[in-house]
Amino acid sequence: KSIPKAELHLHLEGSVTPAIFGALSRKYDTDYAVLNEEKIQAQLFNYRDFYDFLNTYRIVCEHLREPLDYLMVFDWLESYFAEQNIRYAEIIYTPSILWRAGKDGREVLVALLKQSNKLNDQGITIRWILDCVRQFGAQWAWRTAELAAEFSKQGVVAIGLGGDEKSLSMGEYQEVFAWVRDHQLHAHVHAGEISDAQQVWEALQVLGANRIGHGIQAAWDPNLTDYLCQHAIGLDVCLTSNARTGAWPTISDNPFDLLHRKGIPVTLNTDDPGLFQVSLNEEFQKAAV
Numbered sequence: 001k002s003i004p005k006a007e008l009h010l011h012l013e014g015s016v017t018p019a020i021f022g023a024l025s026r027k028y029d030t031d032y033a034v035l036n037e038e039k040i041q042a043q044l045f046n047y048r049d050f051y052d053f054l055n056t057y058r059i060v061c062e063h064l065r066e067p068l069d070y071l072m073v074f075d076w077l078e079s080y081f082a083e084q085n086i087r088y089a090e091i092i093y094t095p096s097i098l099w100r101a102g103k104d105g106r107e108v109l110v111a112l113l114k115q116s117n118k119l120n121d122q123g124i125t126i127r128w129i130l131d132c133v134r135q136f137g138a139q140w141a142w143r144t145a146e147l148a149a150e151f152s153k154q155g156v157v158a159i160g161l162g163g164d165e166k167s168l169s170m171g172e173y174q175e176v177f178a179w180v181r182d183h184q185l186h187a188h189v190h191a192g193e194i195s196d197a198q199q200v201w202e203a204l205q206v207l208g209a210n211r212i213g214h215g216i217q218a219a220w221d222p223n224l225t226d227y228l229c230q231h232a233i234g235l236d237v238c239l240t241s242n243a244r245t246g247a248w249p250t251i252s253d254n255p256f257d258l259l260h261r262k263g264i265p266v267t268l269n270t271d272d273p274g275l276f277q278v279s280l281n282e283e284f285q286k287a288a289v
Ligand code: HPA
Pocket: 011, 014, 057, 162, 163, 164, 190, 193, 241, 271, 272
């Protein structure tokens, strides 16, 4: 707790805790309003596999409908940053989830930037990654890229590509990511989480990724680990997330240590602290064992 930390892989939508989910389900009187926090935790925030996790993620996102909902989550993150001694964070926000539901993803971003820029005074720097979802397609990615470019001087540093890496090919997003890189934004790509090392190669070669979300499957490919090392491409490793989704079921043999010893810039992250009920300090403890 005494170590000042950075967290580079943290989804805003994944920061919905059982308590926040309970409040939102009562606010919107959804089918889940009958569940108390323990039941939310046991029944909904408990995953058979990665796809079951994505399904819960979708349900949680259906409960985020207006700026106030997102600000409630950001408020929770503010206390999380203080408690975890986090001084720098890159938060991943996905506007296309709102757009696809006919809602305004831009006004949510404006509200979030206003709130996050206030933390500067407390010595906490927040930057934003606007995520595109792999299974949604290029149309939404273009809209996300344009929004990122509009706010690139106000705290948005990158666009990302999350979601199901076994769905659409990286090629679908090649032009969007080229455009984004021309606009001095970075490219953050989830790859090599549940799919193989080839996905990491494509993230680098097709999308020009500067940093990889997860990337643990790179451990199987020595040419790739050499490349990541030589080009100082960071991997955001998320030990508990990998265990909870089944991407890498046992924390004690997660390749974090191997990748670190090879000289790749690896970082520890929670991915979704609300949905996995885990903190960054706990991730450090788990890595230290
Ligand atoms: N992988 C893919 N999509 C996601 C994740 C993840 O770990 N977390 C939130 N959306």
